[in-house]
Amino acid sequence: MHELGITQSLVEIAERAARDQGAQRVLTLTVEIGELAGVVPDAVMFCFEACSRGTLLEGSQLQIRHIPGLAHCAGCDTKVSIEPMTIACPVCGSFALERRQGEELRLLELEIE
Amino acid sequence: MCTDCGCAPAQHEHRHDSGSVRTLRIEEDLLAKNDRLAAANRAHFAAHGLLTLNLVSSPGSGKTTLLERTLTDLQKRIGFAVLEGDQQTSNDAEMTAATGVPAHQINTGAGCHLDAHMVGHGVEHFDLDKIDILLIENVGNLVCPAAFDLGEDAKVAVLSVTEGEDKPVKYPQMFRAASLMIINKIDLLPYLDFDMAKCRTYARQVNPDLEILELSCRSGEGLDAWYAWLENALAKKRPA
Numbered sequence: 001m002h003e004l005g006i007t008q009s010l011v012e013i014a015e016r017a018a019r020d021q022g023a024q025r026v027l028t029l030t031v032e033i034g035e036l037a038g039v040v041p042d043a044v045m046f047c048f049e050a051c052s053r054g055t056l057l058e059g060s061q062l063q064i065r066h067i068p069g070l071a072h073c074a075g076c077d078t079k080v081s082i083e084p085m086t087i088a089c090p091v092c093g094s095f096a097l098e099r100r101q102g103e104e105l106r107l108l109e110l111e112i113e
Numbered sequence: 114m115c116t117d118c119g120c121a122p123a124q125h126e127h128r129h130d131s132g133s134v135r136t137l138r139i140e141e142d143l144l145a146k147n148d149r150l151a152a153a154n155r156a157h158f159a160a161h162g163l164l165t166l167n168l169v170s171s172p173g174s175g176k177t178t179l180l181e182r183t184l185t186d187l188q189k190r191i192g193f194a195v196l197e198g199d200q201q202t203s204n205d206a207e208m209t210a211a212t213g214v215p216a217h218q219i220n221t222g223a224g225c226h227l228d229a230h231m232v233g234h235g236v237e238h239f240d241l242d243k244i245d246i247l248l249i250e251n252v253g254n255l256v257c258p259a260a261f262d263l264g265e266d267a268k269v270a271v272l273s274v275t276e277g278e279d280k281p282v283k284y285p286q287m288f289r290a291a292s293l294m295i296i297n298k299i300d301l302l303p304y305l306d307f308d309m310a311k312c313r314t315y316a317r318q319v320n321p322d323l324e325i326l327e328l329s330c331r332s333g334e335g336l337d338a339w340y341a342w343l344e345n346a347l348a349k350k351r352p353a
Contacts (some may be wrong), residue, residue, distance in 0.1 A: 001260070002225055002226055002256070002257035002260055004223070004224075005212075005226075006143050006144070007226065009143050009144070009145075009146050009147070010143050012141065012146070013141050013143070013145070013146075014139070017137055017139055017141075018137070021135070021137060022153075023135075026136060026316050031143075037260075038256070038259060038286050039260070059115060065120060084285075084286070085282075085285060086284060087285055087318050087319050088318065095317075095318045095319075095321065096321070098340050105139050105142060105144060106140060106141060106142050106143060107139045107140070107211045108138070108140055109136055109137060109138050109140075109144060109237065110136070110137040110141055111134060111135070111137075112134070112135055112136075112137055113133070113134050
């Protein structure tokens with residue numbers, strides 16, 4: 001459940017940014033979570049309600065954008081879709097996969113009032 | 114007290130001068146704070162010429178015994194300090210301290226991993242100028258600690274032969290993040306169906322650069338190679 005700590009930092013970052021702008025409350029947050037980031041989006045959703053209570057984020061809507069996993073395979077020189085537990089290239093079977101996308105874990109934007 | 118990490122109570126000012134809805138672009142990494150503190154730890158450790166290792170594994174792989182044995186055998190030549198992470202109890206720190214090496218226990222409570230903030234404060238208990246190698250024994254968990262940089266030079270993943278050879282492919286994130294894998298308790302191999310060759314193959318599939326050592330803290334087999342690995346890693350931190 002490291003999602004709890006990650007959600008706490010999400011709330012911390014968002015609240016600081018909102019406060020800096022003199023916001024009274026946050027309406028929505030858009031977060032990017034890559035499929036390879038090792039973070040379960042549903043668990044973040046679950047923690048968010050508890051973590052946002054008593055902050056400017058209370059009652060706000062958390063929108064999660066899922067970023068699919070992509071890697072470059074040095075074996076067959078192709079860009080391939082991968083999942084968190086993929087260890088071999090789905091095309092040629094080589095293990096020389098270099099992750100190119102899917103490890104994102106970022107707060108993108110806030111809608112504030 | 115803590116000016117680096119801002120853990121002093123936040124000042125809650127409220128401004129009520131805005132009514133309209135606006136969109137703010139943030140683009141901040143959610144692990145940015147941990148990464149920032151980890152970078153500060155790394156710089157702090159480097160300033161003292163410390164080699165720092167983050168030991169990760171499942172519960173019961175033998176990390177604490179490996180530490181005890183290592184400290185007992187090497188402490189005359191190398192200055193150590195140990196940070197122990199567990200949800201609860203100070204048993205591990207007490208065991209480690211019994212070897213005479215400074216040890217401090219961090220209890221994570223509900224937390225499933227150590228983070229850079231805990232480690233930054235944990236080392237305040239040590240005189241870093243008297244230390245060559247800082248060993249951090251993470252919470253026994255092969256999932257969560259993979260995401261949290263502590264400022265270490267390397268992660269060392271400990272896997273015991275009683276766990277099954279497929280751990281590296283079951284928990285690829287951790288074995289990908291590690292620099293060294295220690296296969297522990299090899300004195301038990303005659304009693305188990307553990308397939309060593311398969312384990313090494315799985316580990317290299319996940320992480321082609323992973324170094325692998327086999328050892329037993331009970332029989333002592335393979336410990337010399339581990340000690341040589343430590344001395345070599347320390348020498349790299351302190352070029353002559």
